[in-house]
Amino acid sequence: MEPAAGPCQRGLCPAPGGTDPGQGCSAARREEKAQGSWSGAAGGNWITAHPTFTEMMSLDVSDSTQVYAAFLVYLDLLEGRNWHEVQPVGVAELQLVCLHGRAKEQEGLQVMVPVPAHILISHDRLREILKKASLPPEDPDTLLSVTLAIVETDSTIVYYKMTDGFVMPDPPGDTEDVDNIQWRKKRKKLFK
Secondary structure: OOOOOOOOOOOOOOOOOOOOOOOOOOHHHHHHHHOOOOOOHHHHOHHHHOHHHHHHHHOOOOOHHHHHHHHHHHHHHHHHOOOEEEEEEEEOOOOEEEEEEEOOOOOOOEEEEEEEOOOOOOHHHHHHHHHHHOOOOOOOOOOOEEEEEEEOOOOOEEEEEEEOOOOOOOOOOOHHHHHHHHHHHHHHHHOO
């Protein structure tokens, strides 16, 4: 989308070689001219010029909103959560862009499945995503898992980890100690 024509586009800015090449222009427009108009493609939309976004667009996925959601999750994982080795992977049969990455350098790869919030997903579709998008587990006793990254229109992202079956929680160290600690905290509050 092209920006609306402002005073600089209508020829009201001084001609090159004048005393102040940015006179009459906004600061943003002067900066844009000074940088050689690094606005990227699509009239200043830097996302469309980003190499990872163009890589995602070249994958075999026809839904551009899913690609855009995948790019937002990609940015969140790298910039917001400091993940390592995040790579987009196209799953053509599901028409999805998945992301493979590591939360920490020494951990195993995890699969993120970005989904725009307005997309309805059935139980059958979830099972299909789980089977076709998850990585084969290194340990045969490990359940298949993926993390759904649900992206809202305001770029809010909610992560839900899905597994193929129930995952038993780790048992607490010693339940008696936990109960004593909780009792001590309650007692302190009562006698304050």
